[in-house]
Amino acid sequence: MTKNFKNRWVDYLVFGLSLFLLFCLIFESYIELPRLVAWVGRWHPLLIHFPIVLLLICAFLGLMNKKIPKVLLTFSVLTALLTAISGFFLGQENSANGELLFWHQWLGGALALLAAVWYWLEGIQFDKPIFNKALQVILVGLIIFTGHYGGMVTHGEDFLALPIEKREAEIPENPLIYDDVVARILDKKCVSCHNPNKKKGELLMTSLDNLLAGGEVRNTVVPGNPQESEIIRRLHLPFEDEEHMPPEGKQPLDPNEIQILERWISLGASDTLRIQHLEPSEPLVDLINELMMPDPMEKWAKLPIVADSTLRRLSSDYVTIRRVAAGINAVSVNLYKSPTYRLAQLTSLQSIAEHIVQLDASGLPIGQEEMNFFASCPNLEWLEIDQTPITDVEMDTLKVLSKLKMLKVYNTPIGDQSIPVLKKMEALKQVYLWNTAMSVDALRDLQKEKPALFIDSGIDEELQASFVGSDSIPKN
Numbered sequence: 001m002t003k004n005f006k007n008r009w010v011d012y013l014v015f016g017l018s019l020f021l022l023f024c025l026i027f028e029s030y031i032e033l034p035r036l037v038a039w040v041g042r043w044h045p046l047l048i049h050f051p052i053v054l055l056l057i058c059a060f061l062g063l064m065n066k067k068i069p070k071v072l073l074t075f076s077v078l079t080a081l082l083t084a085i086s087g088f089f090l091g092q093e094n095s096a097n098g099e100l101l102f103w104h105q106w107l108g109g110a111l112a113l114l115a116a117v118w119y120w121l122e123g124i125q126f127d128k129p130i131f132n133k134a135l136q137v138i139l140v141g142l143i144i145f146t147g148h149y150g151g152m153v154t155h156g157e158d159f160l161a162l163p164i165e166k167r168e169a170e171i172p173e174n175p176l177i178y179d180d181v182v183a184r185i186l187d188k189k190c191v192s193c194h195n196p197n198k199k200k201g202e203l204l205m206t207s208l209d210n211l212l213a214g215g216e217v218r219n220t221v222v223p224g225n226p227q228e229s230e231i232i233r234r235l236h237l238p239f240e241d242e243e244h245m246p247p248e249g250k251q252p253l254d255p256n257e258i259q260i261l262e263r264w265i266s267l268g269a270s271d272t273l274r275i276q277h278l279e280p281s282e283p284l285v286d287l288i289n290e291l292m293m294p295d296p297m298e299k300w301a302k303l304p305i306v307a308d309s310t311l312r313r314l315s316s317d318y319v320t321i322r323r324v325a326a327g328i329n330a331v332s333v334n335l336y337k338s339p340t341y342r343l344a345q346l347t348s349l350q351s352i353a354e355h356i357v358q359l360d361a362s363g364l365p366i367g368q369e370e371m372n373f374f375a376s377c378p379n380l381e382w383l384e385i386d387q388t389p390i391t392d393v394e395m396d397t398l399k400v401l402s403k404l405k406m407l408k409v410y411n412t413p414i415g416d417q418s419i420p421v422l423k424k425m426e427a428l429k430q431v432y433l434w435n436t437a438m439s440v441d442a443l444r445d446l447q448k449e450k451p452a453l454f455i456d457s458g459i460d461e462e463l464q465a466s467f468v469g470s471d472s473i474p475k476n
Helices: 002-026 035-047 049-063 070-092 099-123 129-155 177-189 208-213 230-235 255-266 283-291 296-300 308-314 350-355 368-375 392-400 416-424 440-449 461-465
Strands: 319-323 331-335 356-360 382-384 406-408 430-432 454-456
Touching (some): 035 070, 049 129, 099 129, 177 208, 177 283, 230 255, 255 283, 308 319, 350 356, 368 392, 392 416, 416 440
Parallel strands (some): 331 356
């Protein structure tokens, strides 16, 4: 009696969950979930593996004419229904469901409901072997297609496609800055999370109109003002920050790509601007020319191998070390101010000094010894030492950095005596030095000496326009 009573309750639970799932699918457009209920949907990625494996085991046993344990089938069906319902809740968090999510949701629902039908047929001991095997084959097919669409929703439409050698089209000789350069960067690094099927933050990056419209934060791109553009702010956040773009696990933009986006936005974020419209002194010209190199990573190909275990050993809560790209021995280093800052946080990295191409020490109380370490990094291309107490004396140490392309030294006490150091940096393309003691005359002299150098000094536009090599774009 007790056993039958328990079986009936399981039957009622399967029936109730099936009815609720069917209701959710049919009346999806009318449903608005409370926050707590919507949160339950975030368990979907955790639950999803249970029914896939268990249902496949049940189907395999059935197709091999083996007895399927009642407990196994019951648990498989219940987890399948719960997973489909949690997936529906998760889908409701995205107000703009794309076609891939639509098919994944309905195939997953059909899979769970078909599993419930199988459970019911087993319960009434339905003895039609051919029918049962057909049901099991269909179930396996639904698992494959549901997983296929789920993979595409999560990782992009070509995630489960057959591997083929991809070759990007070459950037034309006179490219449209947006179509041929900016859009290429966004497609490669950003669109996988910001497309019609996965509209993270309500932001689409598949066209310029969508980019300018923004998402939940409307100022994604503010033409002419990269400082106010949310995309630039998030690109410069520490990797550990949950707002950093792209998120952890995704391939980050390299410094060249970030600078391209900054300059494109500074020049008005136009979709008609071509490279021939720009003055030769415009930094964007050099940035794009560098991007057009056959293999930008080739310059680091001869670096000695550095093991992942070494990078993990040298990392800490206040030192983040990452490879600039998978399989590349060049690394970027971010240093954060600890409650008790110690010089050893930096000097302990001496064994990988040759591998460091990007280094951020913003806001640290650095002095001569730290500057000596920076100077010992022969491949350093990107250095951020803004908001530090360095002076002209310490700045002189950096004149040996022949590969340095980008330098941030704003909010520091440096003055005109650092101008000769900047002039000696032949590879330098960008320098940020507002809120320093440098005079307007010294900056004008630096710009005259290095007309291709982009100088962000924070001075008013009228004075900036008087510099040699200003960013003028013909208005056609």
